[in-house]
Amino acid sequence: MRTINVSEITSNIKEMCIEANHYLTEDMDAAMKKAVQTEKAPLGKQILNQLQDNLEIAAKEMIPICQDTGMAVVFLEVGQDVHFEGGNVQDAVNEGVRQGYTEGFLRKSVVSDPLIRENTKDNTPAIIHFEIVPGDRVKITVAPKGFGSENMSRVFMLKPADGIEGVKNAVLTAVKDAGPNACPPMVIGVGIGGTFEKCALMAKKALTREVNQRSDIPYVKELEEELLETINKLGIGPGGLGGTTTALAVNINTYPTHIAGLPVGINICCHVNRHSVREL
């Protein structure tokens, strides 16, 4: 048994919210740099160059990469031998988000009720996903999610007979509909299988996988590569203003499902695919 004070959760999450909103992860940064070299459209290249300048200014002057600093999505993988002390873990996460968004000059974009719509003024509550895993460590992933791309995300409850072609069509439909709204170049997280909510959660989690890391499952890896190639032939391009860089990666996760179903969740992310990962 290992004891962790929840104040450690708070202080780490605070720093991670600020970090994720000012610096891209290495894999995302490399993918954005590579895109500048490979983009064929002159205007597309110009936009990708502006995005390079944007990243530089963000890091150097501590101005968030994007003004939509997102709703804070937090994945907590908690080792089953961990004992928390010092308070409620959920409160500790929200306190970290509150401190990070307030002290880090991040935008407060959360409303307390979906219809009454009053801003909570500290970007809480976070969306928290807990997972119990073996061991005595705690892995925290903070993934602030902007809503330009979140709004273009979809869940399709396909029929088993739709098969892999149905999955491809679903992904392409979502990407085409998203177009310029989702701030391309996008990263596409896909969850295939499970249930209605499981496929959406897998899609969200797929966005936190490194963009240059393909699936371990051979057919899924092939599907990721084929979809990326097809998406980049749609012509949408950087900013949706035409070009050959519409997506940087398609990350797919799968899970067993029911004999009657083929759920597909597609979570679209913009080029500011933010996440910060730490292990306590």
Place this chain on the structure above:
Amino acid sequence: MIINMDKYIKAPISDQDAKELRAGDYVYISGILYTARDAAHKRIYETLQKEQELPIELKNNIIYYMGPSPAREGRPIGSAGPTTASRMDKYAPRLLDLGLKGMIGKGKRSEEVQKAIIRNGAVYFAAVGGAGALLSKSIVESEVVAYDDLGTEAIRKLTVKDFPVIVVIDSEGNNLYETAIKEYQK
């Protein structure tokens, strides 16, 4: 093939400038922009329904669909990139009919908005989505002029210098999102 022209214009925008801009033009705006997004548009709309006076002048002005992150000390504004324009589609035609000449955002617009742009000789610009740090450097001053209680969604009067945008829908109804994509479709 679209020929991209670099143009420099003043805001508020003259009727003539608005009419002459073409989809694909790369435009640098200097002057005054007003920010308004979802909540401010809802209030503007309700104010019009009640036939009351609006807190800002619409005639020949440009609205920037944007809600900034907070400014650090010594800076006029925080990160300041465009939000998705289609959420304002419900309100935009009415505002265009009342004299609004330009909108800056990102993403597709509805048929109704496109028609209102043509009818009023107006223009829809895109700023690069997700480039909020870079775009903030073209904003010289920022002042909340209405709906302060809305926080980031308040109406701000921005003074901008060479603020970079691209014409997406022009007064003739040409739409860069439609034409540019076709060029690179395989």
